[in-house]
Amino acid sequence: MTKYIIRRLLWGIPVLFFVILVVFILVRIMPGGPFDFAGDKSLPPSVVKNLEAKYHLNDPIWKQFVDYLWGVLRGDLGPSFRYRNRTVNEIIAQGLPVSAQLGMLAMLIAIGIGIPLGIIAALRQNTIVDYLATFFAIVGVSIPAIVMGPLLIWIFALKLQWFPVSRWGAEPPYFLGFLPKPDLNFWRHAILPAFTLGTGLSASIARLTRASLLQVIREDYIRTARAKGLAERLVIFRHALKNSMIPVVTILGPMFAAVLTGTFVVEQIFAIPGLGKHFVTSIGNRDYPIILGTTLLYGVAIVIANLLVDIVYAWLDPRIRFD
Amino acid sequence: MSTVKTTTANNLQFAARKERSPWGDAWRALLKNRLAVASGIFIILLIFVAVFAKYIAPYPYDKGNLLDNYALPGPKYLLGADFLGRDILSRTIYGTQVSLAVGFVGAFVSLLVGMTYGLISGYSSTRVDNLMMRFVDFLYAMPILIFVILLQVYFKAVARTGAGGPFLHTLVAIDNKMGGMFFIFIAIGLLNWLGMARIMRGQVLSLKRKEFIEAARSIGASDLRIIFRHLFPNALGPCIVAETLAIPGYISTEAFLSFLGLGVNAPRPSWGIMISEGYVGLRSYPHLLLAPAVALTLTILAFNFLGDGLRDAFDPRLRGQ
Numbered sequence: 001m002t003k004y005i006i007r008r009l010l011w012g013i014p015v016l017f018f019v020i021l022v023v024f025i026l027v028r029i030m031p032g033g034p035f036d037f038a039g040d041k042s043l044p045p046s047v048v049k050n051l052e053a054k055y056h057l058n059d060p061i062w063k064q065f066v067d068y069l070w071g072v073l074r075g076d077l078g079p080s081f082r083y084r085n086r087t088v089n090e091i092i093a094q095g096l097p098v099s100a101q102l103g104m105l106a107m108l109i110a111i112g113i114g115i116p117l118g119i120i121a122a123l124r125q126n127t128i129v130d131y132l133a134t135f136f137a138i139v140g141v142s143i144p145a146i147v148m149g150p151l152l153i154w155i156f157a158l159k160l161q162w163f164p165v166s167r168w169g170a171e172p173p174y175f176l177g178f179l180p181k182p183d184l185n186f187w188r189h190a191i192l193p194a195f196t197l198g199t200g201l202s203a204s205i206a207r208l209t210r211a212s213l214l215q216v217i218r219e220d221y222i223r224t225a226r227a228k229g230l231a232e233r234l235v236i237f238r239h240a241l242k243n244s245m246i247p248v249v250t251i252l253g254p255m256f257a258a259v260l261t262g263t264f265v266v267e268q269i270f271a272i273p274g275l276g277k278h279f280v281t282s283i284g285n286r287d288y289p290i291i292l293g294t295t296l297l298y299g300v301a302i303v304i305a306n307l308l309v310d311i312v313y314a315w316l317d318p319r320i321r322f323d
Numbered sequence: 324m325s326t327v328k329t330t331t332a333n334n335l336q337f338a339a340r341k342e343r344s345p346w347g348d349a350w351r352a353l354l355k356n357r358l359a360v361a362s363g364i365f366i367i368l369l370i371f372v373a374v375f376a377k378y379i380a381p382y383p384y385d386k387g388n389l390l391d392n393y394a395l396p397g398p399k400y401l402l403g404a405d406f407l408g409r410d411i412l413s414r415t416i417y418g419t420q421v422s423l424a425v426g427f428v429g430a431f432v433s434l435l436v437g438m439t440y441g442l443i444s445g446y447s448s449t450r451v452d453n454l455m456m457r458f459v460d461f462l463y464a465m466p467i468l469i470f471v472i473l474l475q476v477y478f479k480a481v482a483r484t485g486a487g488g489p490f491l492h493t494l495v496a497i498d499n500k501m502g503g504m505f506f507i508f509i510a511i512g513l514l515n516w517l518g519m520a521r522i523m524r525g526q527v528l529s530l531k532r533k534e535f536i537e538a539a540r541s542i543g544a545s546d547l548r549i550i551f552r553h554l555f556p557n558a559l560g561p562c563i564v565a566e567t568l569a570i571p572g573y574i575s576t577e578a579f580l581s582f583l584g585l586g587v588n589a590p591r592p593s594w595g596i597m598i599s600e601g602y603v604g605l606r607s608y609p610h611l612l613l614a615p616a617v618a619l620t621l622t623i624l625a626f627n628f629l630g631d632g633l634r635d636a637f638d639p640r641l642r643g644q
Contacts (some may be wrong), residue, residue, distance in 0.1 A: 265583065
């Protein structure tokens, strides 16, 4: 098992290298540079030349790439071109905990609502409970975040005034670097954004759990367990559930990637100071180090998430061997 | 004498039996699903609205009367007017063009690339197949959406500044004629081809050991003929189901890219752009947001119901449960 983990992590390195390489080249062939301001904010050409020299933008591309890689290996992601008194490391250190909190909450909601819902729907198949749950699942999947967000804001924040409209309720320093202080202010701010991101995912999980459990219940070994006189609750929770979780865990990897990208939109809607805002604005600003830094971060997160998913996968089903 | 009689008897038997193909079975099962049928009709209506948008919409989508901005729904503007005084109903109608186009073009691109890759990979020798699948796994780990966004910004910048060589210029020209939609659609379609390739490959792997393939090969059918005439039609079912279920994803991705400002070029309306414009005035003018949000949700819902219906119709195990 350890060999498998190490091998997967090593396999992640060329993936990340490729990602950095492609993004590096793409941002540099984009027309427009980091210091092209238009109109009255435009800089005199001599200033632009000095800036470009300072950030080594006139070196041959391969040299810039090697310098960047060397910096990454030492843990230095470079300075920001737009926010010139901050480094990328600082920006990420500020924004990542917030995005991570939002993402984790969303996934908790997704799993916490999705799996029980799917189980109930499967156990009470073709009853009114099942139809309601399935309907909620399809509707939940169909309402995109850009509709769900404003909808939730309009109902719960503007009309009922139960929650604040925007912003985030936690500030640094965080426990362990990213856990917030779970006080009321945090929850008040966190609920609407987390639900916006989480409901769509919970609907997917619910559908999949239901379909999977329905199939597993019809298997012979479940019939055997019942024939042996095992209580129904034990039959479901000790035998059926573990096996029906396999397809669900399979989509958790891509789902994690979806959460990462979903935070772009949710952070924009709720004005949350996370990393998503930086990612999107940095592209428009041609702020190369931030673009590369955030892309690298997302790539690492996805590789690790996929690895975790595969490990859980193997734990759930011992028949899966790592060769 | 008896041979003549049996022949006639056989002919009568053959005449009495109606041919049933698996496609016919699936179609019949689909028709029984009322939600799927309703969704299908809704989608056909949407296609109609998109094609005839110029004649249905009461106002053009890009000309606004600034005196009427933020107008509430009323006799002049049936669903109200946006911050530039443009009629929301008309813009929503034109928005169907973008969403349906991204759905269908994206599906086409994804099917084309994915199915071809999966067919080749599944039919090839194990070593080639493994290599091709390793490549797919490799791509899976990458944050593709990031590349889509980057490509989007790149193409937008190229279009704006006119940089790049003649090939790029022709592409940009096509893109401009379609209102800036060409590149997004291809990029969005390319987001999903990995899944399609995997499904097609799985189908091919399970089909290529079957007797009818062996029979075809034994009478001398070439590999190409086997792939296109035998494997492809039989493997098509799950691919179509998966792709129909992916269309809501394309529409939603386009909407969210437009929401971030990375979608179609203004003033061409996309429901995503309308939502992002309307969101700013949510507290005072919620009607700005209402029409595109409802339209977007209903469209995605329709494709989801249709896709679910197709999946149930094609899979005999899930039917009648």
